[in-house]
Amino acid sequence: xxxxxxxxxxxxxxxxxxxxxxxxxxxxxxxxxxxxxxxxxxxxxxxxxxxxxxxxxxxxxxxxxxxxxxxxxxxxxxxxxxxxxxxxxxxxxxxxxxxxxxxxxxxxxxxxxxxxxxxxxxxxxxxxxxxxxxxxxxxxxxxxxxxxxxxxxxxxxxxxxxxxxxxxxxxxxxxxxxxxxxxxxxxxxxxxxxxx
Amino acid sequence: xxxxxxxxxxxxxxxxxxxxxxxxxxxxxxxxxxxxxxxxxxxxxxxxxxxxxxxxxxxxxxxxxxxxxxxxxxxxxxxxxxxxxxxxxxxxxxxxxxxxxxxxxxxxxxxxxxxxxxxxxxxxxxxxxxxxxxxxxxxxxxxxxxxxxxxxxxxxxxxxxxxxxxxxxxxxxxxxxxxxxxxxxxxxxxxxxxxxxxxxxxxxxxxxxxxxxxxxxxxxxxxxxxxxxxxxxxxxxxxxxxxxxxxxxxxxxxxxxxxxxxxxxxxxxxxxxxxxxxxxxxxxxxxxxxxxxxxxxxxxxxxxxxxxxxxxxxxxxxxxxxxxxxxxxxxxxxxxxxxxxxxxxxxxxxxxxxxxxxxxxxxxxxxxxxxxxxxxxxxxxxxxxxxxxxxxxxxxxxxxxxxxxxxxxxxxxxxxxxxxxxxxxxxxxxxxxxxxxxxxxxxxxxxxxxxxxxxxxxxxxxxxxxxxxxxxxxxxxxxxxxxxxxxxxxxxxxxxxxxxxxxxxxxxxxxxxxxxxxxxxxx
Numbered sequence: 001x002x003x004x005x006x007x008x009x010x011x012x013x014x015x016x017x018x019x020x021x022x023x024x025x026x027x028x029x030x031x032x033x034x035x036x037x038x039x040x041x042x043x044x045x046x047x048x049x050x051x052x053x054x055x056x057x058x059x060x061x062x063x064x065x066x067x068x069x070x071x072x073x074x075x076x077x078x079x080x081x082x083x084x085x086x087x088x089x090x091x092x093x094x095x096x097x098x099x100x101x102x103x104x105x106x107x108x109x110x111x112x113x114x115x116x117x118x119x120x121x122x123x124x125x126x127x128x129x130x131x132x133x134x135x136x137x138x139x140x141x142x143x144x145x146x147x148x149x150x151x152x153x154x155x156x157x158x159x160x161x162x163x164x165x166x167x168x169x170x171x172x173x174x175x176x177x178x179x180x181x182x183x184x185x186x187x188x189x190x191x192x193x194x195x196x
Numbered sequence: 197x198x199x200x201x202x203x204x205x206x207x208x209x210x211x212x213x214x215x216x217x218x219x220x221x222x223x224x225x226x227x228x229x230x231x232x233x234x235x236x237x238x239x240x241x242x243x244x245x246x247x248x249x250x251x252x253x254x255x256x257x258x259x260x261x262x263x264x265x266x267x268x269x270x271x272x273x274x275x276x277x278x279x280x281x282x283x284x285x286x287x288x289x290x291x292x293x294x295x296x297x298x299x300x301x302x303x304x305x306x307x308x309x310x311x312x313x314x315x316x317x318x319x320x321x322x323x324x325x326x327x328x329x330x331x332x333x334x335x336x337x338x339x340x341x342x343x344x345x346x347x348x349x350x351x352x353x354x355x356x357x358x359x360x361x362x363x364x365x366x367x368x369x370x371x372x373x374x375x376x377x378x379x380x381x382x383x384x385x386x387x388x389x390x391x392x393x394x395x396x397x398x399x400x401x402x403x404x405x406x407x408x409x410x411x412x413x414x415x416x417x418x419x420x421x422x423x424x425x426x427x428x429x430x431x432x433x434x435x436x437x438x439x440x441x442x443x444x445x446x447x448x449x450x451x452x453x454x455x456x457x458x459x460x461x462x463x464x465x466x467x468x469x470x471x472x473x474x475x476x477x478x479x480x481x482x483x484x485x486x487x488x489x490x491x492x493x494x495x496x497x498x499x500x501x502x503x504x505x506x507x508x509x510x511x512x513x514x515x516x517x518x519x520x521x522x523x524x525x526x527x528x529x530x531x532x533x534x535x536x537x538x539x540x541x542x543x544x545x546x547x548x549x550x551x552x553x554x555x556x557x558x559x560x561x562x563x564x565x566x567x568x569x570x571x572x573x574x575x576x577x578x579x580x581x582x583x584x585x586x587x588x589x590x591x592x593x594x595x596x597x598x599x600x601x602x603x604x605x606x607x608x609x610x611x612x613x614x615x616x617x618x619x620x621x622x623x624x625x626x627x628x629x630x631x632x633x634x635x636x637x638x639x640x641x642x643x644x645x646x647x648x649x650x651x652x653x654x655x656x657x658x659x660x661x662x663x664x665x666x667x668x669x670x671x672x673x674x675x676x677x678x679x680x681x682x683x684x685x686x687x688x689x690x691x692x693x694x695x696x697x698x699x700x701x702x703x704x705x706x707x708x709x710x711x712x713x714x715x716x717x718x719x
Contacts, residue, residue: 034661035608117604177570182570183571
């Protein structure tokens with residue numbers, strides 16, 4: 001089984017079943033509860049063990065029994081395990097798209113919104129420039145939550161594919177939230193090749 | 197004899213002198229004419245003095261509380277403002293020093309400029325001819341020579357070898373002044389008086405693509421107490437050695453893009469001066485090469501405080517927030533924060549408790565809502581400078597609540613350390629992401645806030661994420677511990693393993709409390 005398939009399996013099979021909480025040793029918990037910084041890859045490798053860090057992060061990322069703060073940081077840490085060119089077939093990348101699919105379809109609790117935003121933000125941080133990733137995110141520009149829409153706009157800007165220009169501009173025409181409008185404008189500027 | 201006495205009594209009566217029992221405002225011919233708690237000054241009984249300025253220009257106040265006229269004339273040697281007759285002031289007027297290496301001072305005509313304690317750029321701006329720490333200072337021999345609330349302090353002069361002289365400084369205040377810099381890299385002098393509790397430099401450049409900060413610091417004794425760590429991007433250095441050097445400095449500091457703050461001391465062991473610190477301030481390009489931007493430098497010296505921390509709360513547009521269950525469905529704003537129990541009791545109550553563990557107290561907070569910056573409602577910490585620039589209060593600390601922080605999982609963020617006494621800079625505040633309320637209670641938010649406030653005030657993580665692999669990567673305070681219960685633990689992981697009781701998640705060592713008490717953000 002490839003890592004990508006493994007990641008999908010983790011999401012499809014493990015949601016909402018729990019991962020092995022033996023993973024959450026004190027060093028792991030400390031690293032994934034940093035208050036004011038994002039744990040580096042080196043720190044996570046030290047906490048989990050470099051050979052298993054990614055798989056363990058993916059497990060924690062889908063474990064609804066762990067503390068939500070830990071879960072969010074695990075999701076957000078995944079891009080660190082997707083070196084450029086990060087894309088289809090990479091476990092971290094495919095895990096993130098699977099997470100987005102799963103969280104998009106979830107009940108929409110406040111906690112689900114946070115999970116979704118973390119995954120969207122993390123996918124943007126991969127800077128994959130993949131059109132498929134743009135396609136993954138664009139439908140979420142219509143999400144009911146302005147916080148999700150703003151996160152999606154920023155992520156589209158970070159992905160770096162100008163295929164996002166048109167949907168961003170289309171959203172801008174009827175976007176009611178000034179916060180999201182600002183995020184759209186920043187994303188269009190970041191993409192740089194959107195034209196007028 | 198009798199006839200003489202009659203004349204004497206008649207004179208006394210004519211003069212209106214009351215004999216030894218004169219009250220305030222009664223006429224008198226000498227101190228004996230006034231009651232024991234008063235003195236005769238300018239032919240009137242007035243209260244005995246405690247400080248010379250109560251007597252007026254040209255007087256000292258002696259041990260008995262009596263005003264004594266000064267006799268020093270222009271050109272006479274003096275040691276204190278009170279040695280010189282009215283219209284004259286005691287001034288340092290050359291580079292000569294006496295046998296005790298004190299600058300020689302002489303009585304000279306006062307300038308028609310600012311009085312003591314007024315802001316100044318040079319000696320000519322001050323009536324009494326001495327501008328130091330950006331403020332006009334009267335020379336003194338003892339605290340009695342100074343006005344109420346001031347202290348006769350040892351202050352380093354800018355003469356060669358920086359001899360100390362004695363000048364009147366407010367005993368409890370924060371002095372802030374600009375230090376001009378004319379080139380991208382320059383040595384500046386930071387005078388630190390003996391009553392200083394902490395000193396700070398706020399360094400900034402207009403070009404935000406360049407870094408700015410100190411590249412070296414020499415203590416008054418000539419000891420090098422800070423060297424710029426090597427650049428992690430330099431192959432000869434690397435990230436690990438760069439951090440080793442950062443943590444190895446006696447004074448902790450790191451240049452940063454746009455603005456950085458240097459605060460001394462970093463630990464109680466290395467108490468401040470007194471004396472002149474020589475600090476090389478520079479701008480740097482992204483690859484640690486010399487920069488081209490000219491730094492702006494503001495010096496801040498704390499001379500004592502009452503231990504009160506003023507907080508100024510700002511709320512971005514937090515309506516329709518996903519975690520509104522924790523605000524009873526209400527929108528957190530300046531209006532609701534001032535009355536809602538969740539904020540006043542659950543949050544501020546816990547924050548007060550944690551601050552009290554630190555030996556400090558909170559002042560009366562201020563509250564404002566910011567609705568005209570939607571681009572900052574959900575904040576990427578890379579843009580935090582734009583938010584902190586809205587921190588308009590120079591005193592205390594500006595605390596911003598935003599909808600969310602990105603990267604996801606970051607709960608709070610702020611400069612370490614932050615600027616004191618300077619408003620509207622790209623580091624003038626801390627920020628809390630309200631998202632955290634979806635999985636933490638208000639008490640936890642209060643502890644996160646306290647953690648970030650303490651970092652703003654000059655404390656560092658007691659343990660860093662990398663400490664297990666690099667034992668020197670930790671705070672510089674001798675009595676620090678590795679407890680997860682410490683307020684400065686890098687992670688919010690505290691709980692049963694950290695013990696229980698009123699200091700849960702808020703533990704501080706005596707050394708950490710001392711650094712906090714020295715912070716220039718305190719009133």
